[in-house]
Amino acid sequence: MSTPYYVSPEQIRQDKEDFVRRGIAQAKEVVVLEYRDGLLMVAENPRKTIYKISEIYDRIALAAAGRIAEYEALRVAGIRESEIKGFRYYREDVTAKWLTNLYSQHMGAVAQAWDAKPLEIELLVCEVGITGSETASGLQCNQIYHIAFDGIYSEEEKYAVIGGRATAITEMLEQRYTDGLEMPAALRLVMETFQNIEADTDTEDGYEIAPDTIEVACLEQTAERRRFRRLSTDEVTALLS
């Protein structure tokens, strides 16, 4: 009988993290930021039908960077669990915080399993606040939760970025973001940030940021029950002009 090699828990964790980082480093970014009427979500994504940002429930959206297939399974599971919870109790009882915990537990369990590959994705779970409540506090205001591959999550304020160059983009946003932006201004800010980061990253196959190479969606503080709205290329072009 051969003696198994000993590998320290720290080493196992480090190996998994390195593995995921290499995957995520390739991933194009998604930015979520608060604007005057809700949350704006923008991703670098030239595809027409495969999305990185999607509707989960009345006030909740999910954005991801990394492997699309892994994101897709989590997206559908999130919609299903949300609908079941809303059907059992009440639609307003479905919250981003609850959903974040659900994802976090799942991703943590997969990352710790000795026989499974950790998920090569990062998620942003977003919830738009309740209409017209300027004094909204706690769970009534806009919420953005960032979940890492191992299920560790954090609460972000005003804006959040996931993807390979997230740190650099966050630094750019730190300098230029202001409160209460209107949607066209917020969209322009993200577009310019993407353009700057693409200019800084010297690659031969430069990614051109244009209305048809980005994916845009928003969660609006409207009276409508379903607050998620995807913006078409035409709408994006009109907003930018």
Added chain:
Amino acid sequence: MLDLTDYGTSNFFQILKRRHPELLAALHSSNAPSNATVTEASFHQYEGTTVLAVVYDAGVVMAGDRQATEGYQVGERRIQKVYPVDRHSAIAVAGAAGPCIEMAKLFQVEVEFYEKTEGMSLSLDGQANFLSHLVRANLGLAMQGLIVLPLFAGYDLKQQRGRIFKYDAVGGRYEEGDYYAIGSGGKDARATLKKRYSLGITHQTALEIAAEALWDAADEDIATGGPDLIRKIFPILYTITQEGVSEVPEATVEELYRELISRL
């Protein structure tokens, strides 16, 4: 814990049936006691309702009265019997109130669940067919008198017109071209619609004849509620067009009835 094994089904009803059957108690035929007795009375006992739909040139109008009856008593004066389903469809229900409301809610969740997971809306025919399955699933309870009969209407984006579907207790689905009304006052409402309907009517005419049909149904059928001018309770009307589903404002409905009463 997140269970990813259900991936691939866009059918919320199936998921609930398998994972949370307790949430479907009222709509699950296997829950019905096997010694169910069918009487003529039990089939008609709870049908205190008139709901109708009328096709007009740009879409369809759907309307329902507001009264629920409990035997010979008024059970509820402000009940809602017409519910929007997605952006281009609505369901109206007649029958036992509890299972009716549950079916409308489940149907709405189902259609939205499909739209979100698949990334596109379920076609109007797809919605109408799915509703057949829900009605059939309720057959066990229907045999005991807790019947749910829906009327389904919507704007078909492909065919560019308003469409109406009616159902029987075993889930049979039948399309009606112009108008239809169901419930205990359905026959009376249909009589009015038959006399007043003509092809290609305008939105205003559709609202007027829908209001008049409900008035006549309430006049003839004790289980259908008419407009209550003292409590300000009026029937609920929805308009469905290419632009979407919208509720007709209460003030407009009140005006329709004041005008109707002035002509009597």
